[in-house]
Amino acid sequence: MKRIGILLLLTLSLFSCKSSKRSKQKPSKDSQVVINAKRALDNYDNNLTNIEVIEEPNEPKxxxxxxxxxxxxxxxxxxxxxxxxxxxxxxxxxxxxxxxxxxxxxxxxxxxxxxxxxxxxxxxxxxxxxxxxxxxxxxxxxxxxxxxxxxxxxxxxxxxxxxxxxxxxxxxxxxxxxxxxxxxxxxxxxxxx
Known part of the structure:
Protein backbone atom coordinates (compact mmCIF):
# COMPACT_ATOMS: atom_id res chain seq x y z
CA MET A 1 0.00 0.00 0.00
CA LYS A 2 2.81 2.37 0.93
CA ARG A 3 4.72 1.52 -2.25
CA ILE A 4 1.69 2.27 -4.41
CA GLY A 5 1.38 5.71 -2.81
CA ILE A 6 5.08 6.41 -3.37
CA LEU A 7 4.88 5.28 -6.99
CA LEU A 8 1.86 7.48 -7.51
CA LEU A 9 3.68 10.49 -6.06
CA LEU A 10 6.77 9.82 -8.18
CA THR A 11 4.67 9.50 -11.33
CA LEU A 12 2.90 12.77 -10.58
CA SER A 13 6.18 14.55 -9.90
CA LEU A 14 7.66 13.38 -13.22
CA PHE A 15 4.79 14.95 -15.11
CA SER A 16 5.00 18.16 -13.15
CA CYS A 17 5.98 21.29 -15.05
CA LYS A 18 7.78 23.07 -12.20
CA SER A 19 11.35 24.18 -12.63
CA SER A 20 14.06 22.43 -10.67
CA LYS A 21 14.89 25.58 -8.70
CA ARG A 22 11.34 25.90 -7.44
CA SER A 23 11.02 22.25 -6.49
CA LYS A 24 14.23 22.35 -4.44
CA GLN A 25 12.92 25.09 -2.17
CA LYS A 26 11.89 24.04 1.31
CA PRO A 27 8.12 23.84 1.61
CA SER A 28 6.65 26.50 3.85
CA LYS A 29 5.14 25.58 7.18
CA ASP A 30 1.66 26.23 5.83
CA SER A 31 2.06 24.38 2.53
CA GLN A 32 0.14 21.21 1.89
CA VAL A 33 0.18 18.68 -0.91
CA VAL A 34 -3.27 17.64 -1.99
CA ILE A 35 -3.71 14.63 -4.25
CA ASN A 36 -6.97 13.90 -5.92
CA ALA A 37 -6.80 10.11 -5.85
CA LYS A 38 -9.79 9.60 -8.13
CA ARG A 39 -8.33 11.81 -10.87
CA ALA A 40 -4.91 10.12 -10.50
CA LEU A 41 -6.54 6.73 -10.94
CA ASP A 42 -8.54 7.88 -13.97
CA ASN A 43 -5.50 9.49 -15.61
CA TYR A 44 -3.16 6.56 -15.15
CA ASP A 45 -5.78 3.87 -15.64
CA ASN A 46 -4.26 1.31 -13.32
CA ASN A 47 -6.04 -1.41 -11.47
CA LEU A 48 -5.65 0.01 -7.97
CA THR A 49 -8.87 -0.24 -6.06
CA ASN A 50 -8.00 0.39 -2.42
CA ILE A 51 -6.39 3.77 -1.99
CA GLU A 52 -6.79 5.38 1.38
CA VAL A 53 -6.79 9.17 1.27
CA ILE A 54 -5.99 10.89 4.54
CA GLU A 55 -6.67 14.60 4.60
CA GLU A 56 -5.03 16.79 7.19
CA PRO A 57 -6.36 20.31 7.55
CA ASN A 58 -3.93 23.08 6.68
CA GLU A 59 -5.24 25.40 9.41
CA PRO A 60 -7.10 24.65 12.64
CA LYS A 61 -10.84 25.13 12.39
Missing part, protein backbone atom coordinates in the same frame (compact mmCIF):
# COMPACT_ATOMS: atom_id res chain seq x y z
CA UNK A 62 -11.84 28.61 13.50
CA UNK A 63 -14.83 27.34 15.47
CA UNK A 64 -12.65 24.93 17.45
CA UNK A 65 -10.16 27.71 18.08
CA UNK A 66 -12.92 30.02 19.36
CA UNK A 67 -14.33 27.26 21.57
CA UNK A 68 -10.93 26.60 23.10
CA UNK A 69 -10.32 30.31 23.68
CA UNK A 70 -13.81 30.72 25.20
CA UNK A 71 -13.12 27.90 27.66
CA UNK A 72 -9.78 29.45 28.59
CA UNK A 73 -11.38 32.88 29.10
CA UNK A 74 -14.18 31.53 31.30
CA UNK A 75 -11.76 29.46 33.39
CA UNK A 76 -9.64 32.56 33.87
CA UNK A 77 -12.69 34.56 35.01
CA UNK A 78 -13.72 31.85 37.48
CA UNK A 79 -10.53 32.36 39.47
CA UNK A 80 -11.98 35.72 40.60
CA UNK A 81 -15.14 34.22 42.10
CA UNK A 82 -15.54 35.62 45.63
CA UNK A 83 -13.42 38.73 45.00
CA UNK A 84 -15.03 41.81 46.54
CA UNK A 85 -16.57 44.53 44.40
CA UNK A 86 -14.49 47.62 43.74
CA UNK A 87 -15.59 50.27 41.26
CA UNK A 88 -12.95 50.41 38.49
CA UNK A 89 -11.16 47.36 39.95
CA UNK A 90 -9.37 44.82 37.77
CA UNK A 91 -7.46 42.68 40.29
CA UNK A 92 -8.09 40.16 43.08
CA UNK A 93 -8.03 43.11 45.48
CA UNK A 94 -11.35 44.24 43.99
CA UNK A 95 -13.19 44.13 40.69
CA UNK A 96 -16.21 45.55 38.91
CA UNK A 97 -18.28 43.81 36.22
CA UNK A 98 -16.56 45.29 33.18
CA UNK A 99 -13.16 44.90 34.85
CA UNK A 100 -13.78 41.16 35.21
CA UNK A 101 -14.69 40.78 31.53
CA UNK A 102 -11.96 43.16 30.36
CA UNK A 103 -9.22 41.30 32.27
CA UNK A 104 -10.47 37.84 31.30
CA UNK A 105 -10.33 38.68 27.59
CA UNK A 106 -7.11 40.74 27.88
CA UNK A 107 -5.34 37.77 29.50
CA UNK A 108 -6.01 35.94 26.20
CA UNK A 109 -4.87 38.77 23.91
CA UNK A 110 -8.33 40.16 23.13
CA UNK A 111 -8.71 43.83 23.94
CA UNK A 112 -12.20 45.08 24.70
CA UNK A 113 -13.29 48.53 25.81
CA UNK A 114 -13.16 48.97 29.58
CA UNK A 115 -16.79 50.10 30.05
CA UNK A 116 -19.77 47.74 29.68
CA UNK A 117 -21.81 50.07 27.44
CA UNK A 118 -18.82 50.28 25.06
CA UNK A 119 -18.31 46.51 25.18
CA UNK A 120 -21.93 46.19 24.00
CA UNK A 121 -20.87 47.73 20.68
CA UNK A 122 -18.33 44.98 19.95
CA UNK A 123 -18.77 41.53 18.44
CA UNK A 124 -21.98 40.19 16.96
CA UNK A 125 -25.41 40.43 18.55
CA UNK A 126 -26.91 36.96 19.03
CA UNK A 127 -30.19 35.59 20.30
CA UNK A 128 -30.15 34.25 23.82
CA UNK A 129 -30.97 30.77 22.46
CA UNK A 130 -27.63 30.78 20.64
CA UNK A 131 -25.59 31.87 23.68
CA UNK A 132 -22.49 29.81 24.34
CA UNK A 133 -19.70 29.75 26.86
CA UNK A 134 -17.60 32.91 26.44
CA UNK A 135 -20.44 35.11 25.14
CA UNK A 136 -21.33 38.34 26.90
CA UNK A 137 -24.67 39.28 28.44
CA UNK A 138 -25.59 42.94 28.84
CA UNK A 139 -28.04 44.48 31.30
CA UNK A 140 -29.71 47.74 32.22
CA UNK A 141 -30.02 47.69 35.99
CA UNK A 142 -32.16 50.77 36.60
CA UNK A 143 -29.70 53.59 36.12
CA UNK A 144 -31.01 57.07 35.32
CA UNK A 145 -29.67 57.24 31.75
CA UNK A 146 -31.39 53.99 30.72
CA UNK A 147 -28.19 52.64 29.16
CA UNK A 148 -26.34 49.37 29.45
CA UNK A 149 -24.43 49.45 32.71
CA UNK A 150 -23.71 45.81 33.53
CA UNK A 151 -22.03 42.88 31.79
CA UNK A 152 -21.63 39.20 32.56
CA UNK A 153 -19.64 36.38 30.96
CA UNK A 154 -21.53 33.20 30.05
CA UNK A 155 -19.90 30.20 31.73
CA UNK A 156 -22.53 27.51 31.22
CA UNK A 157 -25.58 27.01 29.01
CA UNK A 158 -26.71 23.60 30.27
CA UNK A 159 -30.35 23.71 31.47
CA UNK A 160 -30.06 27.40 32.41
CA UNK A 161 -27.66 30.12 31.31
CA UNK A 162 -25.15 30.86 34.05
CA UNK A 163 -22.83 33.83 33.97
CA UNK A 164 -20.05 35.23 36.11
CA UNK A 165 -20.11 38.92 36.95
CA UNK A 166 -19.35 41.40 39.72
CA UNK A 167 -22.14 42.96 41.78
CA UNK A 168 -21.92 45.73 44.35
CA UNK A 169 -23.44 43.52 47.06
CA UNK A 170 -21.87 40.13 46.36
CA UNK A 171 -18.65 40.88 44.53
CA UNK A 172 -17.73 38.38 41.80
CA UNK A 173 -20.50 35.79 41.74
CA UNK A 174 -22.21 33.32 39.43
CA UNK A 175 -25.87 33.99 38.63
CA UNK A 176 -28.55 32.46 36.43
CA UNK A 177 -30.29 34.43 33.71
CA UNK A 178 -33.57 32.86 34.84
CA UNK A 179 -33.39 34.78 38.14
CA UNK A 180 -36.16 37.40 38.00
CA UNK A 181 -33.88 40.40 38.60
CA UNK A 182 -31.39 39.46 35.86
CA UNK A 183 -34.07 38.29 33.43
CA UNK A 184 -35.93 41.62 33.77
CA UNK A 185 -32.71 43.66 33.37
CA UNK A 186 -31.36 41.64 30.40
CA UNK A 187 -30.88 43.62 27.17
CA UNK A 188 -28.80 41.54 24.74
CA UNK A 189 -26.17 38.87 24.23
CA UNK A 190 -23.08 39.36 22.08
CA UNK A 191 -20.41 37.03 20.72
CA UNK A 192 -16.87 38.38 20.69
CA UNK A 193 -15.05 35.20 19.61
Missing amino acids: LAEEADTKAIAITHYALQFEGVRYKWGGTTKAGMDCSGLVFESFRAHDILLPRISRDMAKKGDKITIRKAQEGDLLFFKTGNRRNTINHVGLVINTQKDIQFIHATTRGGVIISKLSETYWNDAFVEARRIL
